[in-house]
Amino acid sequence: xxxxxxxxxxxxxxxxxxxxxxxxxxxxxxxxxxxxxxxxxxxxxxxxxxxxxxxxxxxxxxxxxxxxxxxxxxxxxxxxxxxxxxxxxxxxxxxxxxxxxxxxxxxxxxxxxxxxxxxxxxxxxxxxxxxxxxxxxxxxxxxxxxxxxxxxxxxxxxxxxxxxxxxxxxxxxxxxxxxxxxxxxxxxxxxxxxxxxxxxxxxxxxxxxxxxxxxxxxxxxxxxxxxxxxxxxxxxxxxxxxxxxxxxxxxxxxxxxxxxxxxxxxxxxxxxxxxxxxxxxxxxxxxxxxxxxxxxxxxxxxxxxxxxxx
Amino acid sequence: xxxxxxxxxxxxxxxxxxxxxxxxxxxxxxxxxxxxxxxxxxxxxxxxxxxxxxxxxxxxxxxxxxxxxxxxxxxxxxxxxxxxxxxxxxxxxxxxxxxxxxxxxxxxxxxxxxxxxxxxxxxxxxxxxxxxxxxxxxxxxxxxxxxxxxxxxxxxxxxxxxxxxxxxxxxxxxxxxxxxxxxxxxxxxxxxxxxxxxxxxxxxx
Amino acid sequence: xxxxxxxxxxxxxxxxxxxxxxxxxxxxxxxxxxxxxxxxxxxxxxxxxxxxxxxxxxxxxxxxxxxxxxxxxxxxxxxxxxxxxxxxxxxxxxxxxxxxxxxxxxxxxxxxxxxxxxxxxxxxxxxxxxxxxxxxxxxxxxxxxxxxxxxxxxxxxxxxxxxxxxxxxxxxxxxxxxxxxxxxxxxxxxxxxxxxxxxxxxxxxxxxxxxxxxxxxxxxxxxxxxxxxxxxxxxxxxxxxxxxxxxxxxxxxxxxxxxxxxxxxxxxxxxxxxxxxx
Numbered sequence: 001x002x003x004x005x006x007x008x009x010x011x012x013x014x015x016x017x018x019x020x021x022x023x024x025x026x027x028x029x030x031x032x033x034x035x036x037x038x039x040x041x042x043x044x045x046x047x048x049x050x051x052x053x054x055x056x057x058x059x060x061x062x063x064x065x066x067x068x069x070x071x072x073x074x075x076x077x078x079x080x081x082x083x084x085x086x087x088x089x090x091x092x093x094x095x096x097x098x099x100x101x102x103x104x105x106x107x108x109x110x111x112x113x114x115x116x117x118x119x120x121x122x123x124x125x126x127x128x129x130x131x132x133x134x135x136x137x138x139x140x141x142x143x144x145x146x147x148x149x150x151x152x153x154x155x156x157x158x159x160x161x162x163x164x165x166x167x168x169x170x171x172x173x174x175x176x177x178x179x180x181x182x183x184x185x186x187x188x189x190x191x192x193x194x195x196x197x198x199x200x201x202x203x204x205x206x207x208x209x210x211x212x213x214x215x216x217x218x219x220x221x222x223x224x225x226x227x228x229x230x231x232x233x234x235x236x237x238x239x240x241x242x243x244x245x246x247x248x249x250x251x252x253x254x255x256x257x258x259x260x261x262x263x264x265x266x267x268x269x270x271x272x273x274x275x276x277x278x279x280x281x282x283x284x285x286x287x288x289x290x291x292x293x294x295x296x297x298x299x300x301x302x303x304x305x306x307x308x309x310x
Numbered sequence: 311x312x313x314x315x316x317x318x319x320x321x322x323x324x325x326x327x328x329x330x331x332x333x334x335x336x337x338x339x340x341x342x343x344x345x346x347x348x349x350x351x352x353x354x355x356x357x358x359x360x361x362x363x364x365x366x367x368x369x370x371x372x373x374x375x376x377x378x379x380x381x382x383x384x385x386x387x388x389x390x391x392x393x394x395x396x397x398x399x400x401x402x403x404x405x406x407x408x409x410x411x412x413x414x415x416x417x418x419x420x421x422x423x424x425x426x427x428x429x430x431x432x433x434x435x436x437x438x439x440x441x442x443x444x445x446x447x448x449x450x451x452x453x454x455x456x457x458x459x460x461x462x463x464x465x466x467x468x469x470x471x472x473x474x475x476x477x478x479x480x481x482x483x484x485x486x487x488x489x490x491x492x493x494x495x496x497x498x499x500x501x502x503x504x505x506x507x508x509x510x511x512x513x514x515x
Numbered sequence: 516x517x518x519x520x521x522x523x524x525x526x527x528x529x530x531x532x533x534x535x536x537x538x539x540x541x542x543x544x545x546x547x548x549x550x551x552x553x554x555x556x557x558x559x560x561x562x563x564x565x566x567x568x569x570x571x572x573x574x575x576x577x578x579x580x581x582x583x584x585x586x587x588x589x590x591x592x593x594x595x596x597x598x599x600x601x602x603x604x605x606x607x608x609x610x611x612x613x614x615x616x617x618x619x620x621x622x623x624x625x626x627x628x629x630x631x632x633x634x635x636x637x638x639x640x641x642x643x644x645x646x647x648x649x650x651x652x653x654x655x656x657x658x659x660x661x662x663x664x665x666x667x668x669x670x671x672x673x674x675x676x677x678x679x680x681x682x683x684x685x686x687x688x689x690x691x692x693x694x695x696x697x698x699x700x701x702x703x704x705x706x707x708x709x710x711x712x713x714x715x716x717x718x719x720x721x722x723x724x725x726x727x728x729x730x731x732x733x734x735x736x737x738x739x740x741x742x743x744x745x746x747x748x749x750x751x752x753x754x755x756x757x758x759x760x761x762x763x764x765x766x767x768x769x770x771x772x773x774x775x776x777x778x779x780x781x782x783x784x785x786x787x788x789x790x791x792x793x
Contacts, residue, residue, distance in 0.1 A: 023526055053437060053466035182348035182493075209467055210494070254471040257496035262471035267436060363685050383691035396682045400704055410690030447690065 008083055009041035010170050010201035011065065016077035018060050018069065034060055034270050036226045036278070037077070039296050039303075042170065042201040047192055048230075049204045049212035052222025056267065058205045059104065062174045065203070066101050067091030081170065096121065100163030102156075102173040109147040109155065116143035119162045132161035136191070153184040160191055171195060172203045177211060189215040209255070213237065221248050224267045224278040231302035244304035247279045277306065311339040311374045313360065313386060313455050313487060318369035320355055328514040329355050332369070335511065339454060342481070342488040344498035347508035354391075356508070357459040357491045361388035373455070383410055387448035391460040393440035397432045404428040407443050411450035421446050421476050438469035442476070449480055455487040462497070474501055529781040536774035540593060543771065547590020554583040555740060563752075566759050573759040575745075576752060585764045587740040589771055595652075596722040599659035603721070604714040606664040611671025612706075615679065616698070625672070629665040637662055641724055642733045655734045659721045667713040671706060678705045708786045716779035719772040726768060742768050 018035040034057045042048045052058050063069045065079060067088055079086040081099065095101070110118055120129045133142065136157040142150070150158060156176060163171050173192065177185040192202050192215060206212055212219050213233060220230045229245035236242075240249040250263045265282035268274060274281050276291040283290070285308040296305045313336070320330040329352045337343045347353050358364040360371055362378045371378045373385055390396050397406045407413045407428070421442045432440060441461060448456065458477065462470035478501060481488050492498050498505050558578035566573040572581035614625035632640065640662050645654035678684060678701065687697050728734040729743025737744055742764055749760035 029526070053464070053469060056436070056466075207464055207466070251467055254468040255496070256471070256494065256500040260471050260474070260500050262468045262475065266439060266469075267466070269434065269436065271434075362689060381691075381693070384689045387689060388686075390682055392682065396686055398683050398701055409687060409692070447686075450690075 007043055009080075010044050010082060011040075011042040011203065012078075012080040012083075013038060013040050013061075013065070014078045014080070015039055016061070016064060016079065017075065018057075018064055019074050020070075021072040021074070030271075031074070032270050033273075034225050035064070036224075036273070037296075038226050040220050040227055040230060042203050044169070044199050044201050045196055046217040047196050047202040047204055047215055048218050048220060049206055049216035050220045050222050050227070051206055051209050051212045053207060053267065056222060057225045057270070058207075058222055059174050062101070062172050062203070062205050065172055066095055066099065068101075097166045098168055099170045099172065100166060100168035102159050102163055102171065102176050104175040104178075109158070111147050113146070114143070115145050115147065115150070115158055118147075119158060119165055121162070121165070128165050129161070132165045135164070136161050156184070156188060160188065164195065168200065170201045170203070172205075174205045175207065176204070177206070177208070185211070186214075209251075221245065221251065223247050224273065225270060226278060226305065227296075228279060228306065229302065229304045231304075235302060244299050244302055244309040245279075245306050246283050246285055246308070250282075279306075311454065311487075313337045313339075313489070314372040315356075315360060316369050316372065318356065318359055318366045318371070320352070320359060320364070320366050320368075330359075330366070330512050331514040333512050335360075335506070337455075337487050337489055339487045340485050341504065342478075342490065342502045344490045344492060344502035344505045345508055346492060346495060346498050346505055348493055351508050352512055352514075353491045353493075353508055354459055356512070357388060357457050357489070360489065361386050361457050363388065383450060383452045385452055385454040386457065387450075387453050387455070388457040388459060389441070389444050389448055389461045391463055393437055393444045394432060396444050397440060399432050401432070402428070403430055403432065403435070403443055406432070407447050410447060411452075413446050413449075417446055417449055417480075420479065422472070438465050438473065441465065441469075441473055445473070445477060445480070449484070453484070453486065455489070456481060457489045457491065459491040460493070463492070463494075470497075477501075526785060529785055532781055533778050536778045539774055540771060543586055543767075544590050544593045547587045548594075550583060550587050550590075555579045555587060563757060566763075572763040573757075575748065575760055581745075581759065581763060584740045584745060585742070585767050588742040588745055588764065589767050591735070591740065592722045592725050592742050592768070593718075593771065595656055595659065595725045596718045599656055599663065599721045599725070600714055600717040602660035603663040603717060604667060604710070606660075607667035607671055607713070608706075608710060610664065611668045612675055612698075612702075614668070615672045615675035616694075622672075625668065629668055632662065632665040637724060638727060641728050642731070645728055645733050650733055651736055652739075655725055655728060658728065658734075659724055662724070663717055663721055667710070667717065670713050671710055674706045674709050675702060678702055708782075712779055712783050712786065715775060715782065719775040722768070722775075723772055 016035055016038045017033060019031050019033040022030050022032050038061065040048065040050070050058055050061065060069070064075055065086075067086075069075070081090070081094070084090065109115075116129055119132065120126065129143075138154065138157055138161065142154060142158070147155065160176075171192070176188055189211070192204065196202050196217075204212070204216060213236060216233055218230055218232050219236055220227045222228075229243065229248045231243060231248070234242075236248075236252070240252040243249050243252065253259045254262045263282055268278060268281070277283070277286070277294045280286045280290040287308070289307045294305050294307060296303050299309055315333060315335040318330055318333040318335075319328060321328045333356060335356075345353055345356070355364065359366050362371070362380070362384055378384065378386060407418070407423075423442050423446060427435060427439060427443075456477070461477075462473050465473065474497075477488075480486070488502070490498060490502055556579065558574075560578060561570070561574050562576055562578040564570050564574040564578075570580050570582065572585060574580055575584070610625050610628075614622040641658040644661055645658035648654040648657050684697060684701050687701060692700070725734060726741070726743040726746065729741050730747045732747070734743055735741040745764045746761060749757070749764070753761050
């Protein structure tokens with residue numbers, strides 16, 4: 001861990017806020033903040049999983065890093081790639097080259113273009129594409145197919161080969177496994193592991209905590225639009241005592257393989273957030289301090305956003 | 311009373327490979343059974359056929375000895391993986407939950423549905439909140455059997471545990487049969503008395 | 516977080532466009548319908564006057580006032596456009612919904628008809644139908660109405676097919692709803708906005724085609740004040756420098772068409788969830 005701190009982070013997201021302009025009834029416009037002061041770092045050689053409920057805004061994080069948010073989105077905070085500020089221009093120039101995106105859905109493939117052409121992209125070379133396909137067990141015949149002819153697993157492997165083609169250093173994968181059977185999912189994760197071992201950083205966004213346990217080095221716990229704790233997988237597997245944030249602890253208790261005991265309450269809705277700590281209304285440890293701004297702080301080799309954490 | 315599938319076979323088109331082939335399955339009312347299997351083995355397709363969403367190419371589904379009714383409120387109700395797709399985005403929640411029956415206060419309270427939610431649009435609620443509505447909608451007085459197709463897969467684990475507590479309580483109270491379709495072995499072991507592995511039941515090729 | 520942003524946002528702007536376009540079109544329509552024919556009566560004393568104080572748009576070879584004639588003509592065009600689009604859209608709605616709901620042979624037949632009509636140039640079919648029915652108001656109306664349904668039919672059919680596969684529609688059947696109830700409560704409200712946009716975008720086509728076949732001489736007769744007639748007459752005099760005979764009616768026609776387009780395109784942007792919040 002010490003060593004890791006010295007290495008420069010590949011991706012460094014600091015206090016990222018993303019909000020959307022939405023129309024309410026009629027002509028009134030309203031701003032809705034969906035990511036709040038989110039901070040995380042991805043180091044070379046590691047897989048960082050961001051785990052949280054579907055629809056809670058995890059994909060927005062991926063889209064913000066890639067610079068593909070829709071037109072009504074506004075961002076604040078900093079995203080740095082290898083120490084350099086990642087602004088829109090920079091994003092456009094390295095997107096698809098140094099930073100590869102593996103989207104949630106196969107719909108990101110162009111339905112009217114043969115697969116090999118898409119994987120090669122504008123600059124790619126045929127040999128590289130062939131090597132990538134061989135690596136992911138995609139036969140010769142796949143090259144000539146159109147996306148609709150691919151099975152879910154094949155499509156997923158095509159998306160991954162697009163990422164390795166360009167020898168990306170950072171891979172952002174948004175829910176890469178749904179729709180794959182167990183073997184395929186394991187294989188996909190294995191691919192990420194190999195890429196990480198070769199020195200890539202992988203930001204793996206998933207709703208499946210079991211998957212994160214299997215694949216990741218560290219897990220960032222996503223709650224109501226922010227990250228409340230980042231800790232090593234070992235801490236999660238060791239049980240709730242090893243964790244720091246009361247939400248992560250509650251989370252461990254609720255797993256079906258553990259107690260299957262939920263805490264009360266709901267994740268707050270983006271338009272209706274409590275002041276200060278977002279988890280406070282459901283927290284057994286809450287106190288007056290929880291209503292202030294809570295910063296991310298380091299405890300025992302992990303990071304946590306809670307004043308009571310030890 | 312029991313839900314019975316006899317020699318169910320299914321494929322989308324003639325000449326395409328079989329997804330389900332001669333699947334037999336019987337679940338008693340009041341029983342809790344898990345249908346376990348990795349994705350791509352036809353779990354969801356079987357669930358849809360059992361709930362009458364899809365017609366089998368061969369075979370038939372029986373409820374209480376008679377073929378599953380095609381019209382009217384179906385005694386076998388299904389809850390799916392994506393609650394946000396299972397509600398009309400143009401309707402408010404109160405209208406959605408009352409589509410099949412007038413959901414009573416007690417049911418809503420027991421599912422943890424707050425009064426304020428009734429006046430909202432689906433886009434203003436989270437997946438876990440919407441899923442509660444989908445469950446309430448399916449829990450009419452005529453409902454005898456509930457098929458839960460990966461209903462907590464897309465939720466966070468705390469919401470998952472919350473939802474299952476509610477479903478199990480409701481099933482217990484109404485004496486409902488439960489077929490739980492999932493890929494999660496730990497979850498299946500938690501909520502069900504009997505586990506069926508679909509790959510053993512269904513050998514299409 | 517609850518901050519209300521600037522008042523003049525896209526949605527407001529779109530509403531302003533729509534209101535403006537509507538006022539213009541409704542104004543022309545009413546003005547034309549209520550106009551005294553004396554306003555564009557023949558008066559040989561004042562023929563070929565260039566635009567000026569007495570006659571804003573000038574006069575033609577029979578001394579008719581071009582402003583009043585144009586407005587009357589455009590008003591007629593709008594009437595034809597509205598009726599033809601209405602008929603077209605009813606055909607489209609019925610055929611599209613039936614094809615999607617019934618499916619099978621009916622679906623194939625509707626698709627075949629759509630392909631047949633779309634495979635032929637609009638104008639040729641229009642001319643044929645209008646000519647067969649003896650031209651004039653009736654010919655034009657039938658011609659335009661019977662040639663503008665295929666595209667909308669395709670859109671309606673696709674929408675219905677898409678909505679029918681939605682889990683919430685399937686769930687409605689299992690919750691005891693009948694086909695009619697599902698169609699009324701789920702399918703129609705979903706299809707309606709797309710359909711309305713389609714209808715609005717049909718108007719400019721219909722008006723343009725009415726003007727075109729009239730211009731070519733297969734439509735309204737020469738006595739009627741129609742934009743197509745006006746434009747075709749103006750062709751005879753344009754070489755002699757009577758520019759106002761073509762310019763003003765042209766601009767009026769173009770404005771009407773573009774305004775309908777503005778309404779349709781903007782509504783589309785508002786109702787499309789992808790861009791609706793920008």
